[in-house]
Amino acid sequence: MQADTLKSYPPECKQMKKANVLGITIMTLLFLLCGGLGYAAFGDHTPGNILTGFGFYEPFWLVALGxxxxxxxxxxxxxxxxQPLFRIIEMGANLVWPRSDFINKEYPTKIGSLTFSFNLFRLIWRTIFVAVATTIAMAMPFFNExxxxxxxxxxxxxxxxxPIQMHIAQKQIKRLSLKWCVLQLLSFVCFLVSVVAAVGSIRGISKNIRKYKLFMYKQ
Structure with missing residues (x-):
């Protein structure tokens, strides 16, 4: 009997943990460098788009890639x-109108070798949602704020x-222990960061809304 010579892969949870740590680390470094160096160089006049905020669009390939x-x-x-919003609305509609064919009936469809089913309510309401969201984004184009x-x-x-609360419950970390206090302190500091960021964003929106008209930027 021939033995299996293929090396088994690590479990998915370990692979995903490494991927998350690597991704979050790289993203954090990039954001901190971009924000910190931008503020150090230009202060409050740092543009939201570092690549094109100063009126330069060269090299073109770098801007396009960004x-x-x-x-x-x-x-x-x-x-x-x-997707979670779509799911909540559709589940609510199913509960309110359980006998409605418009909301609950699926229509099997086959195009060539592709087979799928669609629902009229899902098709119409998701289309309306995307259209409204796109229109609002076009009407108020201060994207960064x-x-x-x-x-x-x-x-x-x-x-x-x-995530911190789930980690505490999963690991059964004792209340008021050193690790529990450190995690709660981290949560509180991040809460303050969120509040400050929200205040700054609202201030930016209030400033920019004065020079914007619907679908038109006023110089």
Whole structure:
């Protein structure tokens, strides 16, 4: 009998842990360097878009590559944020109108070798949501401030508070122990950072909203 000579891969939890640590570390370093060096060099006049904020669009390939990365990032982030909302609305509609064919009926469809099913309510309401969100984004195009506000609102509860509480419950860390106090201190500091970031974002929106008209930027 021939023995298996293929090396077994590590468990997925270990691989994902390494990937998360590496990704968050690189992202944190890049953000801190961009924010810190930008503020050190230009102070309050640091533009939201470092590449094009000073009116220079060269080298063109670097600007284009940055825009591609932004689109890739936002498409993924949009799905992460929108899919739970879609699911909540659709589950609520199913509970309120359980006998409605418009809301609950699936229509199997086959195009060539591709087979899928679609739901009229899901198709119409998601299309309306995306259209409205896109229209609002076009009407109020101060992207950086709104993105910063949304990030500030979601940072502390989603990235810090809930993961820390789950870690405390999973590891059964004793209340008022040194590790518990350190984790709570970290959570509190990050909460303050979120509050300050939200205040700064709201101030930026209030300043920019004076020089914007719907679908038109006023110089």
């Amino acid at each position: 825009n591609v990365f932004i689109v890739t990032h936002m498409v993924g982030a949009y799905q992460v944020l929108a 709104f993105l910063a506000l949304l990030g500030a609102i979601g940072f502390w509860p989603l990235i810090v508070f809930f």
